Amino acid sequence: MALKLKFNSSEPGFWVSGVGHVLLIAGALIGLSSFHKLPEAEEGIPVEVITDNQLSQITKGDKTAKEVQPTPKPRVERVADKVEERDPGEDKRDTPAPPKRPDDMKVADKEEPVASQAPPPTPPSKPAEVKAEEERKLIEKAEAEALEQAKAAAAKAKAEAEAQAKAKAEAEAKAKAKAEAEAKAKADAEAKRIADAKAKAEAEAKARKEAELAKKLDLSDIRKMLDNKEKNQSSGSTGAEVNKAPSLGTQTGTAAKLSPSMLDALKGDISQQLHNCWNPPVASQTAANPPVATVRIRLNQDGSLSDDPAVLNNNSADTLFRSVADSAIRAARKCSPLKINARYMPYYEDWKSLVINFDPRDV
Amino acid sequence: MNPVDVAQAAPVAHDMSLFGLFWQAHFVVKLVMIGLLAASVWCWAIIIDKTLLFARTKRAMDRFEDVFWSGQSLEELFRSLQSRPATGLAAVFVAAMREWKRSFEGSGRSFQSLAQRIDKVLDVTIQREVERLDSRLMILASIGSAGPYIGLFGTVVGIMNSFTAIAASKNTSLAVVAPGIAEALFATAIGLFAAIPAVLAYNKLQSEVGKLQSRLEGFADEFSAILSRQIDERIALAA
Structure with a gap:
């Protein structure tokens, strides 16, 4: 159909509708120019505030228990001489949960790249010894070389003295050269010894650190980690007498009932x-x-x-x-x-x- | 990725005003929006025109019926209406009278099937009148039924587009997803904005057309009864 673009009083629909829409859009642009924001959604962190009073009231027991018993006692599911606090459970055997790494272990982890940069990855005390031996050999070699050079120079000087007239002067020069070579070798050896001592000290410090870290590392943790392919299972905690109704509290709480x-x-x-x-x-x-x-x-x-x-x-x-x-x-x-x-x-x-x-x- | 880092790393300022929603939309979505807005303008034009036309037609019918049943002679009425183009009941009356006159004015008076001819003329005139009233209402029906689908098409294209953008940016935070979806949904909103008045007006106007048509038919029946009585009287006189 052909829209009549001239205004026709009997059919004003197109113009009225067009003007109406323009007005509506203009109104919407002004009126709805900004949508109101939703309140800032911040992730809630459940925080429970406990007073000093309440903290001093923490009794020995189980975190999941319903209420504080008159005599706070931890949960005990089996009677045994050894007291072990484990997850509640009636499973046949224990499969411990993966152990948590202590904080200082993480620190050790971070320093690992530095350790790997160190030249000898083998136990540090040995490389130091090896290095010392090598050093000694090097010094000996240098000395031997110097001696040989000197000898060769001396032999040459003798031969030349016999052969030529200006032998003496040359022999003197050779002797001088020999002395110089010797001195140089000695200086080299000294420098090397100092560097070596430094390296040794460093290696020792590293070894001490590693030994310290190794002391902190519980080997049983590694075993647990390696075994830890199964779901966490627990045969229940043990103690002197069975207590199926533990008191509400923590494993470490020791407070008297009344604060x-x-x-x-x-x-x-x-x-x-x-x-x-x-x-x-x-x-x-x-x-x-x-x-x-x-x-x-x-x-x-x-x-x-x-x-x-x-x-x-x-x-x-x-x-x-x-x-x-x-x-x-x-x-x-x-x-x-x-x-x-x-x-x-x-x-x-x-x-x-x-x-x-x-x-x-x-x- | 820490959401806080993401929020700090990508401070995408999205203009969430109406114009911003339109302007940032995908090309296809923009086309859909413009088309739907035009459809809305058109459908309101039709609604306004039709409402006015029906009101005018109804008033004209009332006036004509008053005159018709006032006892004025049909010849006089015909003469007064003949000069200008008639609509509605007047058109029906004029068409029937013209046929009647033609049958008498010719040299050979053809009474035999005059009643049938008048009925035919009445039918045709009513059909023409109803067609005039009914025209363009189908456009309303089309906009009413297709508007939401067109809007939905725009939304689907927009959401597809924004999801590909999300896949490219590898970030699924709601702040990144939301503007694209809001843009896309804006197309559906415009589609519904055009379609809802169209559907409502179509139903209303269609029922009005039905009422006017039955009124025309009623008048035509009455008028044809009057004319056939006249014909019978004339035949009786002539015989």
């Missing part, structure tokens, strides 16, 4: 309660340096005393001590049951026996 700071807080709390119950003798309150009673109290889970409190120190020299100690024990009995915050309940083992100082100055 030191929590223990301090609990002790402070209990000591505060006891001091509130305590009526120290009036004399001790006014004394300049009153005696301090150290009392061991044993507690039940509900905070009540499980045993009579006992005074641990004995300062019979001080006349006030007896009364202070007695009053402390009375206070401990009076305060029973002590209020223990619920958050310390899981750690009963850690606070079932506490040592509290009763200091009259604190009241």
